[in-house]
Amino acid sequence: MDRRAVRVEVLHIEECPSWREAGARLQIALAEAGIDAAVEYRLLEDPADLAGTVFAGSPTIVVDGADLFPAEPIGELACRIYPTPAGLRGMPDTEQLVAALRDLPRAGR
Template identity: 40%
Template sequence: MRIQLLYFDGCPSWQVADARLREALTALGRSTPVKRVLVTTADEAESWRFHGSPSILVDGVDPFAEPDAPVGLSCRLYRSPAGVDGSPTVEQLIEVLARD
């Protein structure tokens, strides 16, 4: 499994996503490395199909992307059972990571 955390410096939520991702991996007993990818330009955002910061790719796929989600340098919001958040919850991440 290959995991990438895409972000840009102007977004404060990527650090929360990073911590939650590591917590989810620990809960699953996995030591999979997470590669952080800093996205700095609109061209890079387009190349990565970057739907905002933070974005998590699992084997090159964004499991949280909506089909019509815009691509670009923006902060991203996620739907969670508690409402809208700047990062997927640990439980949502566990669900996605356990599929593989």
Template identity: 50%
Template sequence: MRIQLLVIEDCPNSAVASNRLETALELLGIGGVLVEHRVMKTCADVRGTEFAGSPTIAVDSLDLFPGAPTEELSCRVYSTPLGLQGAPTIEQLTAAFASRGLGKR
């Protein structure tokens, strides 16, 4: 399994997304998985990826929260139970991984 956190430079939500992702993986019992942090610096960097804005979390090159891919270096928002946020909640992350059969059940 390959997990990537795709962000743009100076993304205000990259640290929050990274922390929530690490916590979710630990809760699922797969905390030892390497998360590749990839910074998108140019439009060419996003071509061929599932990048749908920063931060995008991809598992085996597929967006964990499928959105419309973009070649623009832009921010992304997620719909959460608390309203729009710059990263999915820990609960949303664990549910998304579990729905793909990853981690403890």
């Protein structure tokens, strides 16, 4: 698979601890999907921090400015729940991350 560079961010609030594990899973998924990217973390501490973001709860995984798991931005500092094969969880599993990353449009298309 070709390597492609993208910007990857984890938008999070401190009160939802799943952002740390989500970031670790994301690192693994990026490597498996053949994507050359460093994961950046952005702490949102105030409702004003949400302006201009696609924040849909913590953690929101953003690739090139778009939510990797598209959802409506919520406009408040809150935790996020993801549907996974194991039920509702505070983050997607690694396989879901890999699949979503592989579905990203390729540069130049």
